[in-house]
Amino acid sequence: MLFFSRSHKLFQWFAPIKNGYRYIITLIICVTLLGIWWFCVYAPVRMFRLAYMQENQTLRQQCDQATQECHLVASLQNTVKDLHYDLDIYSATTSYDPQEIHVNDVVQAVQASGLSLLAYKIDRDIDKKLYTKSSMQVSFSGEYQQLLNFFEQLHTKKMLVSCKNIAVQSASSETEKYTITCELASFFWQGKNPST
Numbered sequence: 001m002l003f004f005s006r007s008h009k010l011f012q013w014f015a016p017i018k019n020g021y022r023y024i025i026t027l028i029i030c031v032t033l034l035g036i037w038w039f040c041v042y043a044p045v046r047m048f049r050l051a052y053m054q055e056n057q058t059l060r061q062q063c064d065q066a067t068q069e070c071h072l073v074a075s076l077q078n079t080v081k082d083l084h085y086d087l088d089i090y091s092a093t094t095s096y097d098p099q100e101i102h103v104n105d106v107v108q109a110v111q112a113s114g115l116s117l118l119a120y121k122i123d124r125d126i127d128k129k130l131y132t133k134s135s136m137q138v139s140f141s142g143e144y145q146q147l148l149n150f151f152e153q154l155h156t157k158k159m160l161v162s163c164k165n166i167a168v169q170s171a172s173s174e175t176e177k178y179t180i181t182c183e184l185a186s187f188f189w190q191g192k193n194p195s196t
Helices: 009-014 019-093 098-113 144-156
Strands: 116-122 131-143 160-170 177-189
Touching (some): 098 177, 144 177
Antiparallel strands (some): 116 131, 131 177, 160 177
16 A cells, blocks of 8 residues: 555555455465466466477487488598599409400510510401400511510410411521511400400
């Protein structure tokens, strides 16, 4: 009653009421206001805050999972690129083209034996039912021992080689060097790796 003037209607209405009842009514009003504040303001705001924090945590977990998946995908892409690169290197170093292998092996045998390669001519491959024949005509110069070394080098290659139409001419009357021309043919079984 201290908050109202004597001329106020609420004061005139509450004045006749006994003090005990006025305290009870005041307590009821305070509890009602407190309940309204608790259930209409604090509880909804608290629920909204909890829901917001839970949703934020869920979104963070999804973001972290998506980031981890992106890293895994990037790592997998890098691994696939490395595998493609390794396959390209492997296919370049282990080519299955019979003619290319035939030429490489012959050139390596010439170089290893110490002969000088003068010229070579690659003939068209002949495909048979069970094998492919790759032939070339080659001309090189060197000493007799180097020629023997050349045939020994061809013997160590993992391929079936035949040599025919061999022509040996003396390069000079003063030296022991010879000019050799021959026809080399290699055979590769169909459907198998030539290097095996």
